[in-house]
Each structure stands twice: as structure tokens, then as C-alpha cells.
Amino acid sequence: MIELNGLNKSFDGIKAVDNISVTIKEGSVFGLIGTNGAGKSTVMRLMTGVLKPDSGKVLIDGENVYNNVSAKSKFFFISDDQYFFATANAKDMERYYSKLYPDFDKGAFYEYLIRFGLDAGRKINTFSKGMKRQLILLLGICANTKYLICDETFDGLDPVIRQSIKSIFASEIEKRQLTPIIASHNLRELEDICDHVGLLHKGGVLLSKDIEEMKCSILKVQCVFKNDKEREKAEKSMTVLKDDVRGSLHTYTVRGTQEDVERLFASLETIFFEVLPLSLEEIFISETEVAGYDIKKLIFG
Amino acid sequence: MTSKNSFLVNLKQNAERRTWSILLFAITFFFVLPVTLMVNFSSLIKYTEEQFLAKQMLNSFKDVVAVNPFIMAVTLIFAIIAAIHGFSYLYSRKKTDMYLSVPVSIQKRFVAIFINSMLMYIVPYIIFLVITIIIAGTYGVNDTYIIKMAFVSFGINTLFYIAVYAVTSIAVMLTGNLPVTVLGTATLLCYENGVKLLLLGMSSNYFKTYSQYSDEKFLKTWFSPLGIFVKFQGDFSSALKDSLNVMPIVGKAALHLAVLAIVYMVITFLLYKARPSEACSKSMAFKRSKKVIKRLIMIPIALVFSLFFESASGGSLGGAIFGMAAGIILCHSVIQAIYEQDLKAAFKDKRSIIYIAVVAGFIFAVFKFDIMGYDKYIPNENKLVSGTISLDSPFGNRASFYDNEYDAVTGDKYRFENMNIIDKSLLCDIAYTASQEIDNYTKGYGSEENPYTMTATMKYTLSNGKNVYRNIYFDYKENEELLNRIYADVNFKENYIQLFDSVFTSNESLYEIQYSNDFITETLEQNKNSELINAYKKDFIDMSFSDVSNTLACGYLEMYAVVKDENKQDTDMDNSMTIYYEFPVFDSFENTKAFLANEGIDINQKADKDDVFSITVYNYEVNTQPVEITDVEQIGQILDSVYSRSQEYYSAVDFVLNDNYDVDITFKPEKYNGYYNVTCGFKKGMVPDFIEQN
Numbered sequence: 001m002i003e004l005n006g007l008n009k010s011f012d013g014i015k016a017v018d019n020i021s022v023t024i025k026e027g028s029v030f031g032l033i034g035t036n037g038a039g040k041s042t043v044m045r046l047m048t049g050v051l052k053p054d055s056g057k058v059l060i061d062g063e064n065v066y067n068n069v070s071a072k073s074k075f076f077f078i079s080d081d082q083y084f085f086a087t088a089n090a091k092d093m094e095r096y097y098s099k100l101y102p103d104f105d106k107g108a109f110y111e112y113l114i115r116f117g118l119d120a121g122r123k124i125n126t127f128s129k130g131m132k133r134q135l136i137l138l139l140g141i142c143a144n145t146k147y148l149i150c151d152e153t154f155d156g157l158d159p160v161i162r163q164s165i166k167s168i169f170a171s172e173i174e175k176r177q178l179t180p181i182i183a184s185h186n187l188r189e190l191e192d193i194c195d196h197v198g199l200l201h202k203g204g205v206l207l208s209k210d211i212e213e214m215k216c217s218i219l220k221v222q223c224v225f226k227n228d229k230e231r232e233k234a235e236k237s238m239t240v241l242k243d244d245v246r247g248s249l250h251t252y253t254v255r256g257t258q259e260d261v262e263r264l265f266a267s268l269e270t271i272f273f274e275v276l277p278l279s280l281e282e283i284f285i286s287e288t289e290v291a292g293y294d295i296k297k298l299i300f301g
Numbered sequence: 302m303t304s305k306n307s308f309l310v311n312l313k314q315n316a317e318r319r320t321w322s323i324l325l326f327a328i329t330f331f332f333v334l335p336v337t338l339m340v341n342f343s344s345l346i347k348y349t350e351e352q353f354l355a356k357q358m359l360n361s362f363k364d365v366v367a368v369n370p371f372i373m374a375v376t377l378i379f380a381i382i383a384a385i386h387g388f389s390y391l392y393s394r395k396k397t398d399m400y401l402s403v404p405v406s407i408q409k410r411f412v413a414i415f416i417n418s419m420l421m422y423i424v425p426y427i428i429f430l431v432i433t434i435i436i437a438g439t440y441g442v443n444d445t446y447i448i449k450m451a452f453v454s455f456g457i458n459t460l461f462y463i464a465v466y467a468v469t470s471i472a473v474m475l476t477g478n479l480p481v482t483v484l485g486t487a488t489l490l491c492y493e494n495g496v497k498l499l500l501l502g503m504s505s506n507y508f509k510t511y512s513q514y515s516d517e518k519f520l521k522t523w524f525s526p527l528g529i530f531v532k533f534q535g536d537f538s539s540a541l542k543d544s545l546n547v548m549p550i551v552g553k554a555a556l557h558l559a560v561l562a563i564v565y566m567v568i569t570f571l572l573y574k575a576r577p578s579e580a581c582s583k584s585m586a587f588k589r590s591k592k593v594i595k596r597l598i599m600i601p602i603a604l605v606f607s608l609f610f611e612s613a614s615g616g617s618l619g620g621a622i623f624g625m626a627a628g629i630i631l632c633h634s635v636i637q638a639i640y641e642q643d644l645k646a647a648f649k650d651k652r653s654i655i656y657i658a659v660v661a662g663f664i665f666a667v668f669k670f671d672i673m674g675y676d677k678y679i680p681n682e683n684k685l686v687s688g689t690i691s692l693d694s695p696f697g698n699r700a701s702f703y704d705n706e707y708d709a710v711t712g713d714k715y716r717f718e719n720m721n722i723i724d725k726s727l728l729c730d731i732a733y734t735a736s737q738e739i740d741n742y743t744k745g746y747g748s749e750e751n752p753y754t755m756t757a758t759m760k761y762t763l764s765n766g767k768n769v770y771r772n773i774y775f776d777y778k779e780n781e782e783l784l785n786r787i788y789a790d791v792n793f794k795e796n797y798i799q800l801f802d803s804v805f806t807s808n809e810s811l812y813e814i815q816y817s818n819d820f821i822t823e824t825l826e827q828n829k830n831s832e833l834i835n836a837y838k839k840d841f842i843d844m845s846f847s848d849v850s851n852t853l854a855c856g857y858l859e860m861y862a863v864v865k866d867e868n869k870q871d872t873d874m875d876n877s878m879t880i881y882y883e884f885p886v887f888d889s890f891e892n893t894k895a896f897l898a899n900e901g902i903d904i905n906q907k908a909d910k911d912d913v914f915s916i917t918v919y920n921y922e923v924n925t926q927p928v929e930i931t932d933v934e935q936i937g938q939i940l941d942s943v944y945s946r947s948q949e950y951y952s953a954v955d956f957v958l959n960d961n962y963d964v965d966i967t968f969k970p971e972k973y974n975g976y977y978n979v980t981c982g983f984k985k986g987m988v989p990d991f992i993e994q995n
Contacts (some may be wrong), residue, residue, distance in 0.1 A: 011579055016584040035793035045398065045578075046401040048398075048401075049401065049402065050397060050398050050402050051577070051578055051579060052577060052578075062581055062978060067407060067574075069404045069405065069406045071405065072402065072404040073404035075402075077398065077399075077402035077403075078396035079399070081394070081395040081398075082395065082398075082399070083393070083395040083396045083398065083399040085314065085317065085318060085319070095310075096310060097403075098316055099309075100310065100403050100404055101404070102403065194817075195374075245637075
């Protein structure tokens with residue numbers, strides 16, 4: 001388990017991370033979402049012990065990560081701009097990492113290289129950006145660490161490769177309880193892979209929730225009431241996060257289970273009603289708007 | 302964990318990352334050692350005569366492997382490169398992300414970088430040194446001592462390398478990018494010596510009693526490996542040249558460099574641990590150090606500017622203040638712009654400007670207005686152990702002094718090392734007198750207002766082992782009693798000239814002694830040296846200031862001997878040398894006069910007018926054409942009123958010859974087997990009328 005407790009970090013008086021507390025459970029995929037400058041990379045660098053927090057703690061399986069080799073041996077960090085040794089090839093990098101990570105699976109690494117069409121003997125500085133990303137992801141996966149911490153790692157990967165990587169992730173999660181932690185500015189990129197999402201904004205966590213839980217607890221209801229009395233009755237009985245009215249058609253975003261909502265509307269006099277599931281994007285929009293943020297601006301620009 | 306493995310892989314990876322440095326070091330050593338030797342040898346074989354070849358080749362071998370100045374330069378540059386390159390990952394965010402996230406302890410990474418930095422210097426150096434020695438051997442140049450010195454040199458160069466490496470590493474840890482690191486390294490290496498030179502410059506500029514001898518201990522470098530090594534190289538080369546025992550010099554420097562290297566490496570490691578990784582690409586790594594470093598740099602620069610502008614404006618206070626203000630603003634702007642990497646930030650942190658102005662202004666005032674009373678220094682009699690009085694006259698300028706190796710030294714240096722006057726009240730009285738008279742200095746000593754100036758350099762040895770040096774000035778007319786007290790001190794007398802010293806007495810029998818007053822020169826019998834010297838010593842000890850205060854020397858004893866310098870082993874060089882002394886004879890020296898009279902020498906004898914061929918008189922006051930006088934009567938008159946310039950060298954303090962005239966006396970060739978000239982001057986008020994009229 002990775003625990004971030006009351007984490008703070010400032011650069012030259014500018015607060016980059018503001019009192020963040022997040023818990024990342026093992027065996028799940030954690031997505032960290034935020035716009036550019038939201039503090040994702042700083043959180044990642046704090047999480048991996050690259051940066052020392054001004055205050056607060058980062059614990060990896062109960063161990064403080066900063067300057068701690070034991071804690072660092074439990075994860076592999078892929079930064080947003082990964083460094084490879086000058087003139088090194090994939091083989092050289094494997095040699096380096098396999099010495100640092102004793103469980104490094106060399107066999108799997110070379111198999112993956114073939115599968116992804118990467119030449120083990122070719123100098124990395126001749127690789128494209130996407131190829132470099134693939135290579136570092138493969139190195140990270142084959143390091144066989146408990147946690148794989150990726151900062152904007154899926155950017156620059158084509159959909160096919162992205163899907164392949166995701167399937168490797170899935171298999172590793174199943175096989176050995178790998179816990180990938182992925183930071184991205186793109187919510188859609190993480191939607192189909194993350195179990196848990198943390199939303200960062202201006203250095204703080206706006207929300208951190210389990211995706212399934214969120215999906216189950218927020219619903220969209222479209223309805224045409226027979227009269228205003230019925231509408232008022234409905235609105236009083238629900239936790240309405242958002243109400244969109246077009247003519248007589250009300251579209252509510254409400255908190256609650258599907259059963260409860262259906263039961264409520266069945267008891268009311270309506271011309272029409274329908275309960276609809278929300279996409280992750282819509283859930284985020286609703287949740288953050290409640291908190292007073294315009295999520296469309298935050299996540300989708 | 303695979304701790305050993307991770308360390309080795311880190312070591313290997315670090316070495317791979319530094320391939321170009323390793324190659325550069327190896328190639329450079331290849332050229333600096335074997336290639337240089339072979340080029341030198343082939344040139345010597347081509348152009349040197351057979352009989353000198355072996356010796357020249359041996360010298361060349363020594364120069365290449367033991368005292369090679371290129372190796373010093375290379376070592377300095379390599380140490381800087383090794384440290385910067387070794388820790389260069391700290392400048393890059395993507396590198397720090399990688400290196401700091403992998404499971405390698407910072408201690409191991411630090412040690413791996415250090416070991417590789419050492420190996421990349423030591424391995425090529427030692428390999429090419431051995432190759433060079435083998436090459437020299439194939440030419441028949443084989444000298445165990447030089448080979449030993451080559452390895453001694455290798456050892457001390459390595460220590461210098463480590464110390465500079467450590468200093469540069471500190472600069473790397475304190476900064477965040479390459480240009481600032483280079484500036485920081487230069488500052489750390491030169492700061493101590495720079496500040497000391499500035500303080501000495503200010504002392505000599507503002508303090509009237511400042512003596513250059515104060516510099517000797519003050520200028521000793523304590524913290525800069527560069528300063529220590531430059532001094533060592535000078536001492537080591539001259540000791541090797543003179544075939545002296547170099548080990549004490551080497552041991553001292555090695556210990557000093559080793560201590561510095563250890564201390565600086567510990568500081569580097571602590572900074573390395575504390576350095577925030579987000580410092581990459583910034584100017585300074587630690588926020589707290591920014592102001593301290595800025596202020597430490599700005600204060601001396603402000604003072605340098607004030608000195609420069611004060612001097613450029615002819616010593617005006619306004620010039621100094623303007624210079625200081627300009628220095629502060631300029632330096633502050635540059636440093637701020639570097640810190641913030643933004644020209645617009647040049648005038649940020651105005652508080653520092655005020656702080657520096659106050660501190661630099663205070664330091665300036667301390668020197669300029671002598672707030673601490675430097676010029677009025679009087680030692681505390683209770684803390685005073687002994688002292689030296691190096692009076693500049695009447696014997697100061699012409700006397701010769703030699704150290705134990707027969708190297709010429711200054712009179713001041715000789716006296717400071719040998720004279721220990723323990724009459725504390727005398728020393729304090731001198732200091733008191735000088736402190737009372739220092740204000741007259743501004744009127745100009747030796748000027749018409751203060752014509753009776755005597756100067757001396759004082760050394761006060763205090764009970765804490767400290768030596769305090771001062772140049773003092775006082776009026777000898779008003780302080781005749783004090784001067785007589787000085788002259789009555791036996792320790793003063795016995796160390797004022799070197800006649801009483803073992804360097805002289807151990808070679809007394811070797812000396813050939815002549816008496817001369819320029820007009821006559823008489824050689825004395827060598828078997829009577831002791832008798833003459835004893836007579837002279839007695840006269841000298843008995844001499845009071847009053848005895849000689851108003852007279853010129855009658856003449857002087859010239860003593861010279863050819864001695865062998867046993868320390869000089871170099872067979873190629875002539876190790877014999879002539880040492881030479883002159884000691885004046887005054888009219889009050891009864892014993893010496895009696896001895897010389899016994900030998901048939903009239904110490905006051907001048908030329909016979911009939912022996913003079915002509916006299917040429919130069920008048921510099923009116924700058925007329927020189928007048929040549931051949932009339933025997935006029936020659937006679939001139940001879941009665943002139944003294945040789947040599948006599949003037951030993952004149953008592955207020956007895957100088959008229960500077961407006963030079964009188965050249967040319968003797969007839971039959972007198973001295975050729976034309977012989979004596980340069981003389983007239984006594985003041987004794988210029989013959991016919992000269993003045995012409």
C-alpha cells in the first residue's frame with residue numbers, strides 16, 4: 001500500500017502540492033488525473049523519493065520512501081521524460097536494471113521486445129519517442145516490482161500499443177498483483193484501465209474515489225413531470241447534483257442507487273422517466289461541479 | 302538486496318557514462334609524459350654536445366616526470382572536469398528522476414562517482430609514468446632519485462587532484478547548472494587568496510606603518526588547495542633544483558592537502574545528502590546559501606572598486622565612495638541576474654544592497670580612518686617577549702646578508718630572524734615615540750618640514766607567538782637619546798650586521814679584506830684577519846648613535862670569500878660562490894683605525910692632485926653642460942671639499958652630499974694602470990666658488 005499523508009511541496013514559494021493525502025491499495029490500477037501544472041509529476045516524484053516533501057510522508061508498505069533503498073526496490077518509476085544512458089541500447093538498459101532489480105525477468109523482457117518489434121541491439125537514441133516509451137514500459141513491467149509508477153507514460157503511444165500494454169498490465173495484475181499508478185492529464189485515457197482515480201487540481205486532491213463506487217452512486221434521470229407539485233416532491237426526495245431543463249424535460253444528475261431512484265420515480269406522477277448510467281467523464285463533471293469547479297475546463301481544456 | 306551488485310553496476314555504469322573524460326585524461330597523460338619526454342630527448346640528441354648530453358637528458362627526465370608544470374595544470378583541470386562530470390546528473394531533471402528513483406543508496410552512488418573520478422586520473426597517470434620511466438631507461442637515463450621523486454610528485458599531485466575535486470564538488474552541490482558551478486569553483490579556489498590580497502592592498506594603501514613583512518604569515522594559504530599547491534610546486538622545484546631534501550616540503554604539503562581533501566569531501570557528502578533534487582538547472586541549490594554567498598562575494602568586490610576608484614580619482618574620498626557604490630550595484634545586479642536567470646531581477650533584494658553598503662563601508666572606514674589604531678600600535682609590555690629593530694641607516698642599504706645556504710637575504714629578513722632584543726621598555730618606548738610622531742608622516746618625512754627622518758621596521762614578538770611588524774618613522778634629532786639606547790643594546794649591534802654571525806665567523810679565515818674609501822684601496826694581510834675583525838667588532842659594539850650621527854664614514858672594509866655550497870649537489874653547476882661584505886669605518890673606530898695605521902694605511906687619505914687627470918662637474922640644478930677641470934690648483938680645491946659617493950652610503954643620517962652636483966674624478970692612467978674614475982659629491986655648503994660661478 002502506498003500512503004501519502006498530508007504531503008506538501010513548494011518550489012520557490014509556489015505551492016506545487018498542497019496537503020495531499022491519498023491511499024493507493026495494492027492490486028488495483030490507480031489513476032492520477034490533473035491538468036498541466038496540477039502537481040501530478042510532483043506527486044509522482046515525491047512518491048518515488050526523487051523529491052523530499054516539505055512536510056508529510058510518503059510510505060510504501062509502511063516504509064518512508066525518501067533515501068530508502070528498501071522502499072525504492074518495491075517500485076519502478078517511469079518519468080514523463082525518461083532518461084536512457086547515452087549510446088545505450090535496450091540490452092544495456094536491461095543489464096543495468098536487472099542488476100538493480102533482482103527479480104527482473106530477462107526472458108520476458110526479450111520476448112516483449114520481439115513482440116513489440118524493438119531491436120535489442122539498436123541504440124536507444126535512434127528510437128522514436130513512442131518506441132522509447134514502449135521500451136521503458138517493458139523495462140518497468142519486467143523489473144517485477146510491486147508498484148509501477150508511470151508519469152504521462154501513455155502519451156505518444158499509438159492505440160494498438162496502448163492496448164497491448166494495458167493487456168500486459170491486466171495480466172500482471174492478475175498474475176502477481178502489480179499495482180500500476182498512472183498519472184495523466186487525459187481522463188479518457190485512464191477510463192478503461194483504472195480502478196481508482198484521484199483528481200488533482202492546483203496541488204490538492206479534489207477527489208479520490210473508486211470508479212465502480214462512483215458509477216454506482218451517481219445516476220442521470222430524464223423525466224417529464226405531470227405538474228410542478230410532482231417535480232417539487234421529486235426534487236425534495238433526491239440529492240440533486242445537477243438539474244438541466246429543456247422545455248418540460250428535466251435531466252437530473254442525482255446521488256443514489258439505481259433501485260432507489262427507480263422506486264422514487266415510480267411513485268411519482270410522470271409522463272416519462274428513464275434512469276441512465278453516467279460515463280466516468282460525466283461523473284467527474286458532476287462531482288467537481290459540486291465542489292465548485294468547472295471540470296470541463298480542468299480536464300478537457 | 303544485491304547491495305554489492307548494485308554498487309558494482311553503479312560503478313560500471315558511472316564509468317561508461319564518463320567515457321569521454323576517461324579518454325581525454327588518458328590521451329592527455331600520453332602527451333604530457335612519454336610524448337613530451339621523447340620530443341625533449343630527440344631535440345637534445347640533435348642539438349646538444351656529447352659531453353653535456355647525459356646530464357641534459359637527466360634534467361629533462363626530471364622535468365617531465367617530477368616537476369612538470371603541465372601536470373599541475375592538467376591535474377587542476379581534470380579534477381574540475383571529473384567532479385562536474387561525475388555529478389552532472391544533478392543538473393538534469395530527467396537524470397535525477399532516474400537516478401534517485403532506483404534502489405541505489407546515495408552513499409553508494411557518491412562513492413562510485415568518487416572512485417571512478419580517482420581511477421580515471423590515477424590509472425592513466427601511473428601507466429604513462431611507468432612507460433615514461435621505461436622509455437628513459439632505454440635511452441640510458443636511469444636515476445633512482447628522480448624516479449623516486451616522480452612517484453612522490455605523483456602522490457602529491459593525486460592529493461591536489463582530490464582536494465580540487467572536493468572543492469569543485471562543493472561548488473556542484475551548491476549550484477544547479479554548469480556555468481554557475483564553474484564560477485563557484487573559481488570563487489572557492491581563489492576566494493581566500495583574493496580576500497587576503499585585498500586586505501593587504503588596503504593595509505598598505507591606508508596604514509602608514511604597514512610593513513610588507515606582515516604579509517608572510519598572513520598570505521599563507523590555509524583553505525585553497527590551489528594556493529597550497531602553487532606554493533608547494535615552487536618550493537619543490539627549487540628544492541629539487543638545489544638537490545635539497547624535499548621530503549619535509551612534500552610531507553607538509555601532503556598533510557595539508559590530505560586534511561583539506563578529507564574535510565571538503567565530508568562537506569561535499571553532507572551537501573550531497575541535503576541537496577534538493579529540484580535544484581537542477583537553477584543557479585543555486587540552497588535557498589539559504591544564496592544571500593550568504595552573494596554577500597561574501599560582494600563585500601570584497603565593493604572594496605576593490607572603492608580602492609580602484611579612489612586611486613583613479615587621486616585619492617579622493619568621493620572617488621572611493623563612488624567606486625564602492627558602483628561595485629555594489631554592478632556586482633549585485635550580476636549576481637541577482639545569475640541567481641534568478643533573469644536580467645529583470647537585477648535590482649531585487651535591495652536589502653542586500655543596504656547590508657553590503659553598511660558592511661563594506663565599515664570595513665573601508667576601518668582602514669581609511671584607522672579606526673582600530675593600527676598606526677598607533679604600542680605593544681603591551683606584559684605580552685611582549687622580544688623585538689627586532691631594523692634601522693634603515695646608517696648601515697641598512699649597503700650591507701650584505703646571507704642565509705645558511707649562502708643565498709642573499711635582505712637586511713630586514715636577516716635581522717628579523719636573528720635579532721631578539723629583550724629590553725621591553727626600549728621596544729615600547731620606540732613604539733610610543735613612533736605612535737606620537739606618526740601624524741607628522743602626513744607632512745612628508747624627509748621634506749623641508751621634517752628633514753630629520755629615520756625609518757625602521759619593527760618586529761614585536763608577543764607571548765602568544767604572534768609577530769607584529771610595523772614600519773616606523775621618527776625624527777632622529779629629537780630622539781638622539783632613544784637612538785643611543787638602541788645602539789647600546791648588544792643584541793641589536795650583534796645582529797645589525799652579519800659580522801658576528803656564524804656564517805661569517807665560520808669562514809673568517811677565507812676572507813680577503815681590503816680597506817677602501819674609493820680613492821685608495823689597500824689589501825690587508827690575511828693572517829691578520831682575526832685581529833682586524835676583533836678590533837672592528839669592539840669598535841662597532843662601542844659605537845653610539847651620537848658618535849656617528851654627524852659624520853660620513855671614512856671608508857669601508859671590503860671582505861670577500863669564495864665558499865662552497867655543500868648543499869648543492871648538482872655537479873653540472875659550479876657550487877662555489879663569492880660572498881661579500883662591506884663594513885664602514887668611522888672616525889670613532891679607534892681600534893680599527895689603530896690597526897690600519899699599524900698596517901701603514903691612512904684611512905682618510907684622498908687622491909693627490911697631481912695624480913688626477915681631470916675632474917668633470919655636473920650641475921643638475923641648472924642643468925648646464927658639464928664642466929671639465931684640468932687646472933691642478935682647482936683640482937686641489939675640489940679634492941678638499943668632495944667625498945666619494947661610497948662614503949655617503951654609510952653617512953650618518955643627516956649628513957648627505959649635495960645632490961645638485963656630481964663630481965667625476967679621473968685619475969691619470971699611470972696611477973691605476975688605466976683610467977680610473979671615482980664619483981664624488983660636494984658636502985653641503987662646500988661647493989668651491991669657481992664652480993658655483995661657472
